[in-house]
Amino acid sequence: MPTDPATIQLPQYLKFLTAGGRGPFSDFAWPIGEWVEIEGPLVMCERGIHVTTIEHATEWLNDRCHPVEVRGELIEGDTKVCVRAARLGPALETWTERTARLYAADCAERVLPIFERECPNDDRPRKAIEAARAFAYGEIDDAAWAAAWDAAWAAERKWQSEHLARVLRGELYQEVK
Structure with a gap:
């Protein structure tokens, strides 16, 4: 057993x-x-x-x-x-490139609702998580994985830039005096 x-x-x-x-x-x-x-x-x-x-x-x-x-x-x-x-001791057989990629996808998926609340019409991170899993299981090739990664990176940078603009305009984090 x-x-x-x-x-x-x-x-x-x-x-x-x-x-x-x-x-x-x-x-x-x-x-x-x-x-x-x-x-x-x-x-x-x-x-x-x-x-x-x-x-x-x-x-x-x-x-x-x-x-x-x-x-x-x-x-x-x-x-x-x-x-x-x-x-x-010898490397754990349970930690591989595939399990690392799947673990990262699980971690990203856990915070995905935060991104989707801020950017409800942007599905690039969700698609990148799906692509990471598909790549881990050998369902897509390197080119498809790279395209998904690039799209997710662009989405995150867009959010960071917009969020920073809000900070610099004084919309966020105002000190209480």
Whole structure:
């Protein structure tokens, strides 16, 4: 009998890497299954191994997601944890280009009502979300996906420009004196 995905325990710590297995900020080539240890005092964002938790993973998404074992000293930050030593397990098979694209489409769809309330006659973002899903499932080609992306980008830039104009005209965010 297959395992119910909802019962699978996620690791406490995660590390997101580029497709080439490198840290996106450090460019460090991470070995899988080997402990990496940092010498000297840990300093958040300066010295240490930075990992995240599922609660903050969306801030660090990248091509590959690895479970991480940690040991030794650690410093907890707002969206990450700085640790003395870490060992990466193999990349999670559930985080792929396709699942990343579908996850992004789900996130975009969640806020779509906000855009549609402001721009009820502009369906470009909705069509882009549909295209992202279709591309993820191999139902459309690169050219169709690029066209949908361009249309959604144009729609967002249009809204941003119009919203900024409202701010600059003094229609929004007036201070109470």
